[in-house]
Amino acid sequence: MSAVICLANVWKTFSGGVHALREVNIQINKGEFVFLVGPSGAGKSTLIKLIYREEMPSQGRVLVGGKDVASLRPREVPFLRRRIGMVFQDYKLLPDKTVYENIAFALEVTGTPRRQIQPRVRHVLGLVGLGGRLRSWPGELSGGEQQRVALARAMVRDPLIILADEPTGNLDPDTGRGIVSLLEDINRLGSTVVVATHAQELVNSMRKRVVELAGGRVVRDQERGAYR
């Protein structure tokens, strides 16, 4: 099995001396679905930021698709990000673009020909169950619907990896379950999925691999685990 994401002896120390991550070793293989759990401040978001190179490790190596992301030049970073779909607690949709435009945007950025953009946007919107809301504005949608738009945007490029940081943090449990089950669908389509969360019920109900962080350390890495 080939590792899509590999962290080897990674430390992240912020200026001010906060050790957000300590000696982290994780290997995530192609097609896996992994929950990253732990209390607030455990280092989940920091770990995710290292993978899409929003932050750099202070020590150790972060490999994505076999490539050391710390060695990327700044102008190569966009090309790393095109292979990663991102989902956040606050959706990060552009409020002055329609649902359609928000998703098409992720394809325009990569220079996808116009002809290919429309069918692909329609396709992914259908997958997340929003085929009828093409022309809506994000402000007109519920939180769960906005997060589904964000999911559609994350998957529209068939990414190698989907990173979701607290994707259900602003949603009620039922809606959250819907989002996670969509993430599972995306995982089945071939993307490796990493979800940082502290939604216990969700994690327990899914029985996926669970990596638990506490104080920046990996304290548990368990196949078919629970939140505990």
Added chain:
Amino acid sequence: MMGLFAHALKEAVVGIRRNVLMSVIAASTVALCLFMLGSTILLSMNIQKVAGALEDQVEVAIYLKGDVQESRARQLMATLEGRDDVRGTRFVSRQEALERLRRQLGDQQGLLDGLAQMNPLPASIEVSLVWPERAGEVAAFAAGLPGVEEVVYARGVVERLLAITGLFRLGGFGLVLALAVATCFLVANTIRLTVFARRHQIAIMRLVGATDAFIRGPFTLEGVFLGLVGSTLAAIAVQQGYYRLVSAITATIPFLPLVPPGDELAGVLRLLVVAGTCIGALGSVIAVRRFLNVQGG
């Protein structure tokens, strides 16, 4: 590549439409700054022109002894013109000197009637200079030539005039420079506000893997457009204002050597539009840069 430009254009139009107020403020700032810059440039050009005209009037007058013939005077003129600081010479005969005096006296020329037969004025050579500050040297040289009775130039006045025109030139240049810098700064800051209002959009573009060039594109086009609109307004205002001002001044002080509202004015207006467009583009690039490469490595 064409797709990239088309996208930037589309986004720029959307950006301006959705930030109308900020766009109007930015374009107005460009217009106001460039109007001041254009006015200052024209003021400075007029100062140069007046100073130049004053300096051109600095001449050395060489009065010849009564027995010097015109042919001898011509030889002296050739000698003088051999110098590189002499632009030209002109022979003024005794007769011409008298006529000039008559003209200057105007309706009082009756005073000269008694002199009709006996002309008391000497013939002279008028020397115009390449560099007015060399008047003293030329005068000293001329005084040593045979047949020269007296050499006159506005000693002291020339030096003071040069000091004053030099000061004005420097002041005008300094003013233009200071205003140009202030304009760049103000416009960049205003555009920074329009970019700041869309920092989330930039952050999201970076998240989905947009290159810096792709992110910058629409903002640069917006800057170019706002700069173009603002500076065109400024150019129209400067042109209209200057035209009126020159007409008004010429009506009251006709002999003031002003820069005419012709080719030179057109050059200034072109400069304003080009400068405004460049400042708009540059301001955008500077403003967006702060939101790119946040982690700096």
